[in-house]
Amino acid sequence: MPFLKWPGGKRWLVPILKEVQAYNGLSKYYEPFLGGGAIFFSINSSSAHLSDSNRELINTYVMVRDYPEELLNLIQEMPQDKESYYKIRSTEYNSNVKKAAQFLYLNRLAFGGMYRVNLQGKFNVPYGGNRKVDILWTRNLIKNASEKLQGVTINCSDFESILHMAKKGDFVYCDPPYTVAHNLNGFQRYNENIFSWQDQVRLYECCFKAAKRGVKILVSNAAHESVKDLYKSVDFKVVNRYSGLSKLSASRKRIDEYLFLFNI
Structure with missing residues (x-):
């Protein structure tokens, strides 16, 4: 179970990933947009590499691992x-x-x-x-x-270097900050630096290259036409989650997201 309370966390996605059998036969697990780490805490992997560009977040994970x-x-x-x-x-x-x-x-x-x-x-x-x-x-x-977290590699890094490390049979889960319009809701995750559209394109290109090497990759992203068009050559599923960020229960609703599957 994750130890952080994290907006946009993916605990709700765990049963769906089991349905698509994304974890089957993985050699090593990579998660370059760590956040609350819900997917990592749900899998059984003897080898994992966790990273994020948020230094304070990564420091917290390291301290939890080493000095609980x-x-x-x-x-x-x-x-x-x-x-x-x-x-x-x-x-x-x-x-x-x-x-x-x-x-x-x-x-x-x-x-x-x-x-x-x-x-x-x-x-x-x-x-x-x-x-x-x-x-x-x-x-x-x-x-x-x-x-x-014992034995897990944790470091502060850009996603590109992590995807470059992954090899055939490894599994990478990417949950980038969503900064495009999202079911008429725009939202920005924890990074102080905005994850730009150029970063979205760079992520797709890195995933495409890694997939050609035989890496299994799953990308969560906003259910937006621009994102769908970017990943147009990739298999995808539409999944939904419950948005609970609003103070008013009447304004909370289910929100669609895309799930892009490379070699899965």
Whole structure:
């Protein structure tokens, strides 16, 4: 089970991937847009390489893997009220383990579990109310995640270098930030740098090259005509998820997404 609360997380996609048998016969697993890591935590792979361009996110994964007890001790010392939230949010920590503790604390108490930064790169999501941090230890989320991450390679990297590493029989799951219109909803994921259309094209080209080497690749993307046209030569499925980001339940609805399958 993922230890992060992550907008756009893919726990809902796990049963669908099992239906399309995307995991069958994989040699190594790669996930270059890590986020909440729901797909990684759902598979059984003796060899995995996880990456993302978000340095704070990657640092948190490394600290969860290597220093789970120290991390939990630090988080348990942090008060969970509104005033403390803003104080901790504005604090600049020097050590990597303290930065990770701050990241996890803010992730659990921020509105919607969002990760958003301003133009100066500072986290600026408001306090979320009654959500609790305790789940990290009462449900053993950090402990279990640390065990799952043992022996896993984790690094901060652009997706292109990761796709270049993948070999025949390996499986790559790509969940890029969606920045195009999406069922009449535009949304932007956690990266402070926008994932541009040029990046979308670059991702497709990298996937196409890797697929020619025999790499199995699955790409989640926005259900938008521009995306469909970009991947027009690739098998795809339309899947849907429930959007719960709105405060008003009446405005929450099911949203379509595309799932592109290379060699699957």
